[in-house]
Amino acid sequence: MAITVSLVALFGLVLFFLLRSNSLSAGSAFIAIGFGFFLASTGAAAPINEMTTAIVNAIPKI
16 A cells, blocks of 8 residues: 555656646656556545546536
8 A cells, every 4th residue: 555655656757847847748648647646546535536427427418
């Protein structure tokens, strides 16, 4: 668990700086995928899924 959380923090930090510097490339895509993969295995996955579901349900259907 501790390794997963530190990898999430590392990937999140790297992704933040890549997005901030506008240097998006294939490496950035790898960082984003790694961030999402490791984030899904932490305790933050359930609240993120619940928030996403609530937002989707709040959008009126056309």
